[in-house]
């Protein structure tokens with residue numbers, strides 16, 4: 001499938017340890033000719049951690065995409081009425097955002113962007129990364145699996161000994177997951 005010119009929203013949530021890997025994948029999407037619209041949650045856009053400063057990652061995203069990062073609910077809201085995006089990707093998607101998405105809560109720019117996009121009956125692809133995927137968030141992952149237009153990048157346990165409830169998406173499967181989601185299909189196998 002030729003993904004050149006595809007209009008893609010990229011929502012980054014506060015899974016800071018995965019930012020470096022996600023940025024690599026975003027570069028790949030750009031190199032493939034996709035037109036990227038970057039969005040960050042309040043926490044992603046404002047928290048400095050041992051993995052890097054918020055300012056650093058905002059600049060990286062803006063340099064790669066050539067667009068200002070959407071960082072407010074009011075700037076994310078027009079994604080609905082403008083109806084320009086073909087697919088929205090939440091990568092990385094935290095346990096916090098997963099839980100809110102499953103329960104219809106819309107209190108961050110990422111959640112507003114996802115809600116605005118879903119109103120247009122188009123696919124939302126989730127690349128999760130959370131230590132409680134097999135704990136408190138298990139039910140939210142299950143809930144989202146049963147919702148229309150929501151798809152998952154395949155995911156698996158990243159450290160079953162030290163973090164037995166943790167699951168992380170295989171970020172290098174984002175591109176084939178996009179292709180399937182655009183056809184209305186969940187890529188399989190989803191548990192890897």
Ligand SMILES: Cc1cc2nc3c(=O)[nH]c(=O)nc-3n(C[C@H](O)[C@H](O)[C@H](O)COP(=O)(O)O)c2cc1C
Nearest residue numbers: 013014015016041043044049094095096097129130
């Ligand atoms: C250094 C650091 C790493 C974190 N990594 C993760 C993570 O991988 N997955 C996750 O679900 N939450 C992680 N968190 C917690 C989230 O940032 C926190 O739940 C936050 O409220 C998420 O907000 P958001 O979903 O709006 O981005 C991390 C926090 C810190 C400070």
